[in-house]
Amino acid sequence: MRFDWSDHQRELFDAARQFGRERLSESFGDESGLRRAFSRLGEFGALGLTVSPRFGGMGLDALTSARTTEGLGEGARDLGVLFSGSAHLHACAAPIDRHGSDELRRRFLPRMCSGEWIGANAMTEPGAGSDVSTLETTARRDGDCYVLDGTKSYVTNGPQCDVVLVYATTEPSHGYLGVTAFVVERSTPGLVVGERFETMGLESSPIGSMYLDGCRVPVSQRLGAEGEGAAIFSESMHHERTGLMAAWCGAMTRQLDMVVEHARERRQFRRPIGKFQAVSHRIADMKLRLDAAQLLLYRACWARDQGEQASVEVSLAKLAISEAAIQSSMDAIRLFGGSGYVKEMGIEQMLRDAVPTAIFSGTSEIQRDLVAKGLGL
């Protein structure tokens, strides 16, 4: 077993961290922020990390892609744009690359990798969150088109997307196995994008509902065969749970550095607060959580790169990263005292950006369920 990185992986990580510090250190929460951020992410190659080079991507394996995203997360202050960029990559561009025809790949991927087009994915519905076997959005075949009807909720990038991967049921009686995936352009008549939600964190990542009303999508824009949508979705979630979550490992590294520096410099009772065991042990626990989360992440990516499904490894990594990010962000606020509570310092933002990690790409409870299932329970 080897724990070192190749020169290529090291170079990419360093470049990503540097790029994050220099080009992603401002806030992208304004109206044009996401477009600005996407063109920068596109320049770096972050929007096509795992996409085939033939269509504008970098063709990286899961481990190298995750390590690069980790570098971006360590450098950048704004996790919202990394979340938006990674969702665009892992849940829209990559599935098109893996399952689309050459015509679909040529049409969408170069523009998605460059950041000209923003991608989204729409599975969740008002009545189907953790349980996506009960989709109410239907796709009915009509000649050389499918007609899509239904409502989707919590679509990341939805309010600003140019293309969205929509999951709908073509065979309601088959539940999860009746789900089919469609690549739908924003400009398609019958697709209406709802207002952006106000959210607790990830402020530069727009999220909202999406409405399909007699939306006609050509058969050529179906991804995979009828009934293959659930497998495509599940595969994209595997990639999100590692490739996207890597950004939070990077953010936790930056957070730990800030906390250590603060504990060395802040003096109370005539000594640095880091000299109090109650403080230093809290920081040691943050380090333990971070290293455990990183190692689980690298193992899951490595297993995926060996061709294993690695469902348990992936869920353990996602669970460890999200729960560590929430707990350590809470610890960071305590360690910074009153200044941790003040927005300007950027300490409390990490907690607001960490909370949604226990919900998206499958909640922490669902990850535990998947682990238990993998253990035969």
Ligand SMILES: Cc1cc2nc3c(=O)[nH]c(=O)nc-3n(C[C@H](O)[C@H](O)[C@H](O)COP(=O)(O)OP(=O)(O)OC[C@H]3O[C@@H](n4cnc5c(N)ncnc54)[C@H](O)[C@@H]3O)c2cc1C
């Ligand atoms: C920031 C963010 C971005 C998102 N982006 C997207 C996106 O781009 N596209 C998309 O389609 N969706 C997206 N989602 C939606 C997300 O996938 C769902 O919110 C998530 O799957 C949970 O569904 P729900 O909100 O309906 O909660 P519910 O499924 O109603 O769950 C509520 C609670 O019940 C628990 N629960 C449910 N079932 C079980 C069970 N069997 N065992 C134990 N506990 C259970 C859950 O863990 C949770 O604690 C996003 C969500 C967030 C927060």
